[in-house]
Amino acid sequence: MTSKWIGKRVPRLDGPERVTGELKYMTDYHYNNMVWGRVLRPPYPYAKIKSMDTTRAKNLPGVIAVLTHEDIPGFNGFGIVVPDQPVLCEDVVRTTADAVALVAAETEEIAEEALALIDVDYERLDAVTDAEFAITEQAPKLHADGNIHSHVVIKNGEVEKAFQEADIILENTFHSPRQMHAFIETEGGWGILEKDGTLTIQCPGQYAYRDRLQIARALAWNPARIRVISSPVGGAFGGKDEITVQIYLALLALHTGGRPVKIHYKREESVIAGMKRHPFKVKMKTAAKKDGTLLANQVLAIADTGAYASLGGAVISLAIEHSCGPYKIPNVDLEGYCVYTNNGIAGAFRGFGVNQVCMGIETHMDMIAAELGIDPIEIRKKNVYHQGDVSSLGHVVKGSVGTWKTLEAAEKCDLWINREKYKAEISEPWKKRGVSIATSFHGVGMGIGLPDYGAASIQLLPGGRFEVGVGCEEIGGGNGTVYAQVAAEILQCDVTDIVVVQGDTSRTLDGGTVTASRSTYTGGRAVATAAPNMLNLLTKAAGEIFGVSEEQVRVADKKVVVYDADGKADSSLSFAEIYDYLYENRRDTRVEGHFMLPKEKKEIKGSGGAPHRLYGYLTHVVMVEVDTLTGETEVLRVVSIPDAGKVINPQGLEGQAEGGAVMGIGYALYEDTIIENGYHKTTNFSNYILPTVKDSPQIETFPVEELEETGPFGAKGIGEVVMIPIIAATISAIHDAVGVRIKHLPATPERVYAALKARKDQTNQSNEENVM
Amino acid sequence: MMVSEIDMISPETMEECLQILNEYEQEVRLLAGGTDAVVRMKEGHWRPKLWLNIKGLRDLRFICEEKDGIHIGPLTTHTDMVQSSLLQEKADVLVHAAKEVGATQIRNMGTIGGNLGTASPAGDTIPALFVLDAVIELSSVNGIRRIPIEEFFVGPGKTVQHKSEMITNIIIRPQEENEIGIFEKLGPRKAQAISIVNVAISLKMSGDGWQCAGGKIAFGSVAPTVIRARKCEVLLTLQELNEEGISNIASLAWKEVAPISDVRASAAYRRDMSTALLERGLLRLMKRWEDR
Structure with a gap:
């Protein structure tokens, strides 16, 4: 069946009012x-x-x-x-x-x-401002149960044995920034x-x-x-x-x-009081065979949650669950701590811990590939898991898996094929270009232990329009338009006949959060569950009006049609006429749809909720240009290749992919909320450096669609992974350009310059030694 | 003092404004574009008893060439400077610098007089005014005095301007034939950021080739005030400005600056960047000279 609305570039229903500024946020009211x-x-x-x-x-x-x-x-x-x-x-x-x-x-x-x-x-x-110190016995206890809010461990296979047998072992420590959400509305x-x-x-x-x-x-x-x-x-x-x-x-x-x-809040108050992303210290040790097969991964991740837990425990759990990337690594020893300090408060933030660990595993993939002389895409293809495979965590992956396809698409994209040509096109003689790739994944919905459900209501309105109510709020991603598309597709009407209501306890049902990359999947599926109930309501009413059985009535093209015994259309009623009939007879005009999200049955011991049943996947290809005089990095081109399952609205997906890419670039190159001794040094947007349009590259989005059978029309979720691999890809591209690896993010001009200078000093020194 | 308790007067003439400056006994501050003043008011640093709003004094917004140089009115906005064909032709370095200030909205509101009065060591137009030998005209009811820009600034946020005075004119020398200028800025991102280091360069080339007849270099954000790099300037004429010559000159720059560490960058990085920006600026200037 061809779709009328699903997979179509439907402009956002709330687009014009947002672009013109006509939309009033609640804090705009007086x-x-x-x-x-x-x-x-x-x-x-x-x-x-x-x-x-x-x-x-x-x-x-x-x-x-x-x-x-x-x-x-x-x-x-x-x-x-x-x-x-x-x-x-x-x-x-x-x-x-x-x-x-x-x-x-x-x-x-x-x-x-x-x-x-x-x-x-x-x-x-005396304030506790270092997460590693906070774990020690000497540290003052900030809460009655001590400073360790949570501790998660996943073990599989025998890492020590694998390290002994490995041909190559890499061991590095990565520091990640305290990114700020920096929403326009404080x-x-x-x-x-x-x-x-x-x-x-x-x-x-x-x-x-x-x-x-x-x-x-x-x-x-x-x-x-x-x-x-x-x-x-x-x-x-x-x-x-x-x-x-x-x-x-x-x-x-x-x-x-x-x-x-x-x-x-004024921006200055928001900077101090608002949640931030958890800064992580990630120690990672990864081993592989000569042919590039991954053998083992050992991870110790320490997350600074600040003074209170909020979702810090869940963040470290998700980080550990994703710390081996979308790969099959037979021997793993993964450990994470979520730690209290006096450094503000950290909580949920797009990516939810995966950004921090992806930087580690993807950097190691790149280093292993370089050392073994294997193409960076080949080595990833060699190690990825497919649907039905056993993951590094030791569970069978049941949801759809698009990593291979996204890597294949990356391999065939213009930027990758012609990378040497583009790299040679430097804009000034002292600049150097690099191209790199990275891939990642992100769980969709809640992990084990958190009930996860979706719900939606549909009400027939006077005039024959429909009000679709979904709890998930409109936080900028365009989910309301997705809900209208799903409803219009099933109810056989125009998207403009759908009025979407979101986020109001008196008008929408409890359908869970708008987090965890879940709102397209959950809200969309809830609408798709409620819509057949509305079809029933319409056909039943029409049957009554015409005095025929329901089987002779079908909804088609904005009306309810009655068919005669030969299956020929006999007569029809508009939705408005059905409404009038129901209203006159004091009949209910509202239906609901409820469902439970699919879950894995068995929790991986000690993991704090892993694994997820569903994951979204994405590969980024990035080209940067580095100014070797100053250390400035400019991201010139990005190719974003998401596996979102069925793409319900390509325009919405591109919006997410582009916004996510720029947010990832901010994380990689510019953004950090600096806290020293418990006091914020960053005060507002004068010194919190967000990328502007001038720092934003050309971004292309090429989705691959690995349909998820449980999702609405095969959709999954993409809201978070769109910002993840680009972080590691950008940092690897800097390495490709100038030969230095930045492990402490953001890679500010000063950090890149310092690395270039250190390398130069080292080269000079070794040259001197050679002379002696 | 609460913001709502601050008075504001918008004088209609310069004379009226000078009278008020002379007679008002409590703290008074001039308000031009407000791009700095309003922020400082919000942060609680500037809460005068009276704002003297001079934005409406049209007579103080001009760019014209006179016998003694190019006159720029203090209420000239950054956008005015960017769009001025006179400045594009005879003060390219100032146009470049004005372009680098903030975003469009800030350039539309912010004025050159305000940039001078705020006296930030990181102010982007100031190094350009240094290499164009700007003279600042200060007026009060008692008369006019003219101060060379190198004597105008006393320290961060401090100038020789008296409480009863206001800036009424900025006079710069027009660039000569074969004189080319550039403004280089290093910020934490491409636009809309406070400079970590900036430098203005104006070179008088001697006809063809890479020989320079003389030039001026001024750094911002690497000392308590903007400073000239006089040793580097001397070297400009001693060798050809080829890659090697440029590298030699630039490698001296770090010795002429005295930066500090702050939330934007370390002193060590700023020192190295004065060399890097001078090198980059000279390389770009020579490329332009070659392509002319």
Whole structure:
């Protein structure tokens, strides 16, 4: 059957309003009678609170409320997995990102002034700022159970024996940056105590139902009395997965006499208080045979989660699960720690730990290939697993696997075939070019141990349009258009006849998070599960109207058609007419669809949730040009080859592939939130260096489609892997260009220059030795 | 002081503005394009009692050639300079530098007078003004004084300008025949970033060949103020500016600078980069000279 909407370049339904700026994010709203909320942060990364006095702040004219931990009716903590982060600190602060008190005032300025009038007496403590030190016995314990939040281990085969038998062994340590989500809309939102005593929280998020539960726990309220509206979102990338300001808004709203309260972080506050990517130290030892067959991989990864866990445990688990790449390595010894320090807070971020380890294994693949004189694509093809193979973790991979095809496509792309020609076309004599590839993968959906389900509702509207409700928020990726396409395909109507509603506990069902590369798969499949129920509802109603059996009625091309005994179309009804009939007869016009995501049955012991049932795969080819005088690297061309299963919207996929590539380039070359001794040195976008359009290369996207039989029309997920292999590929391309390997990211001009200089000094030295 | 408590006056004439500067007794600050001032206000560093908003003083926005040089009004924006055919022809180094400032929005708002008044050691137009021997005209109710740019800056954020004075003119020398200039900037990315090191170079070539008759070099972001590299300048005329000659001159540059380490770069890197940028700038200039 040919598709009308699936696989078509349908322009984003919300595109024009986003491009023109007409779309209002929730933090763009203003209400009459509103008040402003602000959060007091501690001046120290680690300190005891000896006493707190809010009298002076409360007496400032224009101040409406000043709240401390004493004003929290319920549980003083939040956290998706372990609620170890205080809503408002009571006796100790563990990071400058902590919240100590809340203020509501007539203006933002008065609120700000009131913060300065809250008297807190601190006793400073020695901050723990090194993750490796944090693990040791000497380190002060930041939490009751110590500084190791989680420890995961996967072992398979016998690594030591394999190392003895190997022809080549590589051992390196890689450091990764504390990347910032840097969404256009900083954390913020509204809290409104409604006239009926219920609470509305309008706040961008990535899972309204879970946010609601966390708010309810802090308030000791029945969650049903809280409505959370969490979409649309001005960018999230994982940074709005955890609670941001929802609980602050709820607490303040209870003290403003029904006046709406707004909090909206300034960029400077977002830099300090917001989640970041976990900086990792990854030690990796990889062994291979002379012919390039991988024999063993040993990994020790240490993730700095900062003061609180959030999703840090899951991040290190996913990192370890992916630390051997999409390869078959028979002997592995993989170990990861998620560690508390006083360095801000780290949590979910696109890639979720895989970025950090991919850099290690892909760099090693490149080094092994170079040392053995094997083509870098050949060595990968030799070691990849296929569907039905046993992975490095020791499980049989049941989902579709596209790595081989993406490598094949890479081998045949213009940039790779003609790389020597392109490399010779340097723009100035002191510049050098390099081309490199890397491949990676990323789990789709939650791992073992987390129930994972999807749900959608479809309602027939007056006039014959449909409202499709999906919990997954619109965080920028364009999932709403995907849902409309899936619905229009099955309901045989135009995408413009579909009204998509997302992220609202009063209008959408609980269908899980918009994270884990899952929203196309989960939301799409949920819509595809609900849509046949709507078809039934339509045909049943038409059957009743015409007094014929349902079998004689079919939905085709925007109407319901009745067929006579010979199978010839007899007469038809529009969806609008069906609606009128249902409305007049007080009949239900709404259907739902629910399903459970497929899971592996057996968890790999000690892995913290591995393996996943589904993975998305992707290969990047990258060309860079390095200025040997200054160390500046420019990425000139990128080819992105995703295996996303069936591509539902090629235009949306390209958007993800291009945005992901640029985010990966940022990680590889520019971005780092610098924290020294627990204090942020990075303050805002003047010194947090994001790639701009001038730093963005030409990006081509060539999808291969390994259909996933469980997915909607064969789709998988791609939201995260689009930014992963490009990191290692960019760094390898620098090596291809100028012969130095940067293992401490980002590869800033200064780091590349220092490596070039060190190599030059070394060469000079050895030349001198030769002379002597 | 809260932002909402700050007063603002928008004088209609320069005379009115100078009167206010002379008479107002509390802290007053001039506001031109606001691209620096507003940021500093937001950060709490600048909270004067009064903003004197001079953006509307049209008489202070001009670029014209006079007998004593090219006059540039302090309210001339970076975009004005980039688009000026007079500057393109006779002050290419300043045009290059103005192009490197911020993004389009910043170039449309930010002014050359503001860039001088802010006195950042990393200000991008300032090295170009150094190699064009700029003279800064300061006016007050008591009269006018003219300060050579090398005497204008006292330290980071500090100039010889008095509280009662404002910049009313910037006079640069037009480049001569066979004089070519370039502005080189090293930032952490290609655009919209504060310079790690920058350098302006203007060379007078002696007819054909690679012989230079004299030139000026000024570095930014490697000392408390922008500085001239006088040893390198002397060497410009002592040898041909071929690859070897350029390398020799550039290798001296690090001795002329005194950078510090900050969140953007280490002092050691800045020192090496003064050499690298001078080398790159001279190589690019000679390529242009060859291709002319």
